[in-house]
Amino acid sequence: MNTLTRANLAEAIYAQVGLSRNESAALLETVLDRMSAALEAGEAVKISAFGTFMVRQKGQRIGRNPKTGVEVPILPRKVLSFRPSQVLKARINGQPVPRDEARA
């Protein structure tokens, strides 16, 4: 199993769009940063045919230190979740892509 990194994505932008390698890498970074900023503001990021990134609020609850068994409160926090679109799920399973392309 291979792992793709920023370098591979930047290279793909370079090959597809014909910007310089530097600018391709910078734009990739900008895309990730704008998505992160929206999530930071609590906003969901919906990418059609790919999926939706959303922030969920979790309340405080009582946890336990598994090693010592001591009860400790777990502070309220926000967690990020990703819901893949039907299109992404189908493509990963090598199935025909659902008709409704825009569905996320």
Added chain:
Amino acid sequence: MTKSELIAQLAAENPHLRQPDIELIVATIFEEITAALARGDRVELRGFGAFSAKRRDARTGRNPRTGAAVPVAGKAVPYFKPGKELRERVNGGQPQALLRAARTPEQVA
């Protein structure tokens, strides 16, 4: 934020680029991630997160209305694990260590 809003924002910030190029850049990013997952590869974007496909075994499901047993084929499910930096940003820059000090076994899993 939707994909078109993301494209509009990038276009406003990069007036030297043509809108179709920006659309192609955004499409290429998500297409590359999708293609990698379809090949069984993973995509790791430090600070943002990692995409991978998790294998689900075949199982016997049930039709909730009739209760009849139905075979469900195995499949791969896309999975995104947010990176440390993004998790902290979403929590208003609070270090994870503070929130994690008291985590429970199911959170570790």
